[in-house]
Amino acid sequence: MSGRILQGSTAGGSSSNADSAAFNARRQSTISQAYTQSEYSESELGEQDNTWDDWEDEEGMSGADPKCLFCSSIFEDARQVFDHCTKVHGFDFLKTRHTLKLDFYQSIRLINYLRRQAEQAPLEAEKTTSWSVAAGAEFLQDDEYLRPVIEDDSLLFAFEDLDFEDSGEQDRILEEGDVLMPQGDALKRPESQWSKIETKTELEAQLLKELRLAEEKLFAAEVQLSQTEAQFEEYRTRVKASFFDNLVASAPEQSSLAKDEAEEEEPGTVVVPQDEGNYYFNSYAHSDIHQQMLNDRVRTEGYRDFIYENKDVFKGKTVLDVGCGTGILSMFAARAGAAKVLSVDNSDIIEKARKNIVENGFQDIITLYRGKIEEIKLPCKVDVIISEWMGYFLLYEAMLDSVLVARDRFLAPGGILAPSQTRILMTASSDESFLEDSIHYWNDVYGFKMSTMKDNVLQEAVVDFVSPETLVTDTVCLKDLPHQTITVAGLDFITDFELTMQRDDHISAFVGYFDTWFTRDGKDVPLDVGIEKKELQSLGLNGFTTGPVHTRSEETHWKQTMFVLEKALVLQKGDKVKGTFYCHKNHMNPRALDLRIVYEVIKKDGSDVSAQDGMKADLQFYLR
Incomplete structure (x- = not known):
């Protein structure tokens, strides 16, 4: 589904006889x-990415018991590993990750780097009682350390769930205000609903401690969300002021025309606000890109043949078309007998798709929704998801990400994706x-x-x-x-x-x-x-x-x-x-x-x- 135009001949394009001969000779x-x-x-x-969901059990990890980063000790869970590394080897992984602000990939590199050092000098690593990592260490950017040193290493997918789980560390951070405490006009911490509860047994005290920790985590998440929203709004305002307002100022006639057109909208028409910086979706608003893709017979007939040759898969079913474009796949599904088709696109092309669907008499079967599949609300689960999302080298443009989000949000149990x-x-x-x-x-x-x-x-x-x-x-x-x-x-x-x-x-x-x-x-x-x-x-x-x-x-x-x-x-x-x-x-x-x-x-x-x-x-x- 790529609209990127690069050098080279295109199917069906015109050329000189000499160029055509050279083209065919290849x-x-x-x-x-x-x-x-x-x-x-x-x-x-994880190359075996289709099994990630199976990796997590009730403790947040499964498979082999995790091993110390420095010695041969084996533990029941990742928390015990990191506690052991802190007490015995003088290296606090979670604190180091937080202090150096390591992202997911850098944390993976750190684990594998330490394991590699221990593997190369096991006796020295086991005896060392103090380890440290310098900010900006070169190995934190070296993809060589993305390769697991230990096959199915439990720590590589467990460390994220352990950040700040220790109540002492959590309380310290919240009290000091170094990461999560709100500043100025940010969120105010509500009085804890658990603060006046008295406990009589050790079990009650432990339960109360867990409830308070959960409350702290929820508040911390709300603070981070508030700060992120404020930062995004500030960024959006700056971009608009420095770029888009200048465009409007330099084109007053065009701005006036757009306003007149908006005032002439038919009653009941929903005017969707535009994402001014969303060039990806805007690039699919033009007819020529869709004509190029529709003229690709291998692509279009590949979808059509699957749908028409398997009408029993679609008959009476609810179908979701992600990135519907002109609506061609939606109409294939409707003609194959789908009871309901939900067609989603975030580009202006959806307005033309709406007219295409009415022109072909499918308005009672196909309903169009404008928006991002990650944000939009749909009335029901679906039996089939169809989408032509592929880009150059398959993954260019990253539209498969959105299709997988649609799968996780809307596909009913037993449903299928096409392709x-x-x-x-x-x-x-x-x-x-x-x-x-x-x-x-x-x-x-x-x-x-x-x-x-x-x-x-x-x-x-x-x-x-x-x-x-x-x-x-x-x-x-x-x-x-x-x-x-x-x-x-x-x-x-x-x-x-x-x-x-x-x-x-x-x-x-x-x-x-x-x-x-x-x-x-x-x-x-x-x-x-x-x-x-x-x-x-x-x-x-x-x-x-x-x-x-x-x-x-x-x-x-x-x-x-x-x-x-x-x-x-x-x-x-x-x-x-x-x-x-x-x-x-x-x-x-x-x-x-x-x-x-x-x-x-x-x-x-x-x-x-x-x-x-x-x-x-x-x-x-x-x-x-």
Whole structure:
């Protein structure tokens, strides 16, 4: 569902005969859809993300008993581990985390760093009685320490629930006012309803202590919420004053016109206030983006075929369409027999969708709601959630986050998502045209050298079509996403991969794309199931690929995502490229992606490549 327009040909676009011939020459053979499972590690958020809910039991953790950070002592729960570390080894993890203001990822790095130190020098670590961590320590930003040192380490998912659980620490913080105490005109602490209660037994005293602690936590949460709301309102006011008010002042005629149009709204029409800074939703307000997506026949017919070929799944059911756009998926569902369709979008396009639905006579079945799925209220649970949320490299634009929120808020037990599963795949290409376009172009620009223009140009991942005949390695799975169970936390990932050369050739770019499946019951699609139409039909599945294909009719608007190398790797059949792939949301813009590929070449003959340029690399890329 990406509206981002990048360089490269688009399906159905016009071009010169020469360009068309060159375009078609790149697509003369088909890609083999045999999947090879990569050897991948768990990400900092847990590669087995679909099991996070199962990790938490009544004590906030399960699995193996947690182990001390410094010695071999084993304890029943995480609280005992941290108490032991404080008393025996002189290291208060919770206080350190609070003092240094460590976020979730930094806390993970800290645990793994300490375990790594203890693993490398166990005797020294066990005897040490005083540990400390300096603010700004380099390892707190090193992704290497996101890898668990101990498999299924209980502490990695238990420490957040333990912050400030100790009543003494909680009372200290609240009394000193260093974190949670309100200041000035902020919230005033109400008199405790438990303050005048007298206890007669030890059990009553313990119960009263728990009630007071719960009351303190609730008040602290209210204070933080109040402060956050005040900070957001201040930020919003500043942005409006410094940017949007200037725009209105510089365009009085336009402002007046908008006011006149608002006054001419039909009676009963709800005017929804606009989020002035919400460029993502505004980008989907224009018809041309939706036409581009609708013209993608692989995409649109993929959804249509699943819905029409499985009408019994939709007949009489309540369907939720997340990010409905023009309303096309909603109307597919209504025509398939859905009793009720709830269509949600936060863009201006929903007003055109409303007219489309009336024009086609589905207004009694389809109800439209404008707003964010995270905030909107719907009248009931739903049986099916449909959404075309996919972006470049699948996760660009982060709309899957919203679909998973919709699943957790509105999907009834036994309900399904369509699509039900996606899979990010990677291979490698020998095509050097992207390197020529991105780097070598600047060597001679109308007779002038412009080498400085090359700086960082390859860090932006290229979205374009890749010819199947240029693929020189097998294909591996970087990330499998079962939509019924995966969590938002699991969408950032770290995966080990191994690509094997299929012929003597060279690698100029790594190539990423994704496959999509629809299932009737929402069950996971095994990793060895491909995406070829015959195989899908034999298994009763629907789906499509965004990978390299040999005909224009099979191409999608998502194209492929290329990570171009500055210097090609010249390899032989059987050589391997082994490495780790990192994918994270950008901290400043969570709809963008920060990507990293760390790799080394393993020659089949065992020869040393350490001295050869480019045979080992740590590369940074991004999608904006």
